[in-house]
Amino acid sequence: MRRRLFWKILFxxxxxxxxxxxxxxxxxxxxxxxxxxLDVHISERIAxxxxxxxxxxxxxxxxxxxxxxxxxxxxEERELLxxxxxxxxxxxxxxxxxxxxxxxxxxxxxxxxxAEGGGNYELVYDLAALRAQYRPPGPLNIPDHLLxxxxxxxxxxxxxxxxxxxQPIGRLRDGFQRLAQGQLDVRLGQxxxxxxxxxxxxxxxxxxxxxxxxQLVAVRDQLLHDVSHELRSPLARLHLAVxxxxxxxxRIQTSLERIEQEAYRLDDMVGELLSLARAQxxxxxxxxxxxxxxxxxxxxxxxRFEAQASGVIIQTNLTxxxxxxxxxxxxxxxxxxxxxxxxxxxRNALHHSSRGQVVSLDLxxxxxxxxxxxxVTDQGPGVDPSLLADMFEPFVRAPGAAEEPGFGxxxxxARRSLAAHGGSIQAANHQPHGLVVSIxxxxxxTGAA
Numbered sequence: 327m328r329r330r331l332f333w334k335i336l337f338x339x340x341x342x343x344x345x346x347x348x349x350x351x352x353x354x355x356x357x358x359x360x361x362x363x364l365d366v367h368i369s370e371r372i373a374x375x376x377x378x379x380x381x382x383x384x385x386x387x388x389x390x391x392x393x394x395x396x397x398x399x400x401x402e403e404r405e406l407l408x409x410x411x412x413x414x415x416x417x418x419x420x421x422x423x424x425x426x427x428x429x430x431x432x433x434x435x436x437x438x439x440x441a442e443g444g445g446n447y448e449l450v451y452d453l454a455a456l457r458a459q460y461r462p463p464g465p466l467n468i469p470d471h472l473l474x475x476x477x478x479x480x481x482x483x484x485x486x487x488x489x490x491x492x493q494p495i496g497r498l499r500d501g502f503q504r505l506a507q508g509q510l511d512v513r514l515g516q517x518x519x520x521x522x523x524x525x526x527x528x529x530x531x532x533x534x535x536x537x538x539x540x541q542l543v544a545v546r547d548q549l550l551h552d553v554s555h556e557l558r559s560p561l562a563r564l565h566l567a568v569x570x571x572x573x574x575x576x577r578i579q580t581s582l583e584r585i586e587q588e589a590y591r592l593d594d595m596v597g598e599l600l601s602l603a604r605a606q607x608x609x610x611x612x613x614x615x616x617x618x619x620x621x622x623x624x625x626x627x628x629x630r631f632e633a634q635a636s637g638v639i640i641q642t643n644l645t646x647x648x649x650x651x652x653x654x655x656x657x658x659x660x661x662x663x664x665x666x667x668x669x670x671x672x673r674n675a676l677h678h679s680s681r682g683q684v685v686s687l688d689l690x691x692x693x694x695x696x697x698x699x700x701x702v703t704d705q706g707p708g709v710d711p712s713l714l715a716d717m718f719e720p721f722v723r724a725p726g727a728a729e730e731p732g733f734g735x736x737x738x739x740a741r742r743s744l745a746a747h748g749g750s751i752q753a754a755n756h757q758p759h760g761l762v763v764s765i766x767x768x769x770x771x772t773g774a775a
Contacts, residue, residue: 332488332489332492333488335484335487335488335491335492336484336485336488337484338484339480339483339484339487339488340480340481340483340484341480343476343479343480343483343484344476344477344480347475347476347479347480348473348476369453369456369457369459370432370453372456373406373432373451373453373456374432376399376403376407376451377407377432377434377449377451378434379395380392380395380396380407380409380434380436380449381434381436381449383395384409384436384437384438384447384449385436385437385438385439386439387439388438388439389438392409402459405452405455406451406452406455406456407449407450407451407452408449408450408451408452409447409448409449409450410447410448410450411445411446411447411448412435412446412447412448430452430453430454431450431451431452431453431454432450432451432453433448433449433450433451434448434449434451435447435448435449436449491525494518494521494525494526494529495525497514497517497518497529498514498525498528498529498532501514501529501532501536502532505536505539510536510539510540510543511536511540512536513533513536513537514529514532514533515529515530515533517529553599557592557595560588560591560592560595561588561592563584563588564585564588564589567581567582567584567585567588568581568585595735598735598736598739599735614658614659614660614661615656615657615658615770616656616657616659616661616664617654617656617657618654618656618657618664618689618698618700618767618769619644619654619689621661621664621665621668622642622644622668622687622689622700623642623644624665625665625668625669625672626640626642626644626672626687628669629669629672629673629676629685632673632676633676633685636676636679636680636681637680637681637682638676638679638680638681638682638683638684638685639682639683639684639685640684640685640686640687641684641685641686641687642686642687642688642689643687643688643689643690644687644689654691654769655691655696655698655769655770656769656770657698657747657767657768657769657770658747658770659746659747660743660746660747663743663746663747664743664744664747664767666739666740666743667739667740667741667743667744667751667765668700668740668765670736670737670739670740671702671736671737671740671751671763671765672685672687672702673736674736674737674763675702675703675704675706675761675763676704678704678706678707678761679704679705679706680706683704683705683706684704684705685702685703685704685705686701686702686703687700687701687702688700688701688703691769692766695766695768696768696769697749697766697767697768697769698765698766698767698768698769699764699765699766700764700765700767701762701763701764701765702762702763702765703756703760703761703762703763704756704760704761704762705756705759705760706759706760706761707759708755708756708759708760708761709753709755709761711755714753714754714755717737717753718737718738718740718741718751718753719738720735720738737751740765744765744766744767747767747768748767748768749765749766749767749768750765750766751763751764751765751766752764
């Protein structure tokens with residue numbers, strides 16, 4: 327990784343930090359409260375004190391006392407003071423500036439004592455040169471320590487922020503690379519530590535995506551394994567029928583009937599597999615609105631016709647409408663898929679019921695959740711509690727269940743079809759015996775389909 331984002335963030339925030347620090351200084355210097363700059367204040371104070379001491383020495387001790395005082399000053403300070411004769415003298419004259427508002431020199435008048443020869447003098451102090459000694463260096467009079475603070479502080483702040491932002495992005499990039507290489511067990515959530523921001527949320531979403539992909543691949547592999555296992559039995563019977571026909575030509579008709587029967591089973595199984603694969607895609611892209619009550623009533627009518635041979639009784643509340651509702655909400659989606667899902671559930675209940683037992687289908691409305699609730703209850707043997715959660719997976723059978731064409735795919739198709747419409751399906755054992763399958767399907771606007 328070339329860390330391009332790291333350097334972009336580093337330099338962007340560094341320059342921004344520097345601009346803010348120096349900009350605040352300039353704005354404060356230009357538009358701050360009116361006051362003298364620090365170098366002017368210091369220079370005027372020092373110049374005033376030195377002028378006062380020099381004038382006092384001249385007035386008390388004359389030229390000799392002033393010379394002795396100046397000899398004690400450093401050379402760079404002695405060069406700032408000039409003494410020149412003056413014809414006028416005002417004892418109470420203040421320190422005067424030659425340039426009002428921006429003084430370059432300060433002047434103080436003093437007179438030597440008569441014992442020292444008398445005379446009036448002007449003490450002139452070069453204020454501009456003194457101010458230059460205390461003027462802050464750097465551009466726009468910004469102190470050096472402020473520049474250094476801005477450089478180092480901005481660099482540290484920007485580097486920390488850039489690392490904080492790019493380090494999890496690098497982890498995400500590495501995770502996507504590993505996922506693309508087929509390592510479906512890669513997870514990033516633990517590597518985010520205690521972060522509670524959008525990047526940690528992205529890592530958790532990545533983990534959920536990777537887990538879902540791993541699950542889908544596992545389901546695909548298991549489905550391929552189960553399909554190959556399910557196809558092996560009818561294919562073996564086909565080969566056996568062909569072999570018997572060749573060995574005994576008198577049984578050709580029987581062998582052909584068996585081959586036709588197995589071909590139908592294979593055709594049904596392939597059709598169920600295609601339905602399983604298309605359930606989700608077809609349901610998501612259909613904009614049809616239909617009446618679930620009428621659809622369920624049609625399924626019940628077909629089931630009653632099939633149940634005549636087995637003697638199973640089918641009961642339903644669809645004749646009066648769920649909970650006495652006259653105008654039912656409609657369902658948005660693919661009516662064919664929902665019908666197939668209901669048929670598979672009802673036929674599963676018929677298959678596990680014997681003569682004289684009752685299969686009931688009840689439809690009601692859950693207004694708070696805006697969903698239909700349809701329950702199919704039978705009086706059969708029920709299902710092993712350990713298989714209740716897995717019975718909607720492809721080719722899952724209870725122990726000892728007889729093999730039938732397509733058995734093990736019907737409930738899986740029902741679950742896929744309902745999930746494509748935002749619904750759900752679950753099963754539970756019914757007391758004292760039997761199984762109840764609950765279907766929830768969200769509804770749309772009220773009115774006839």
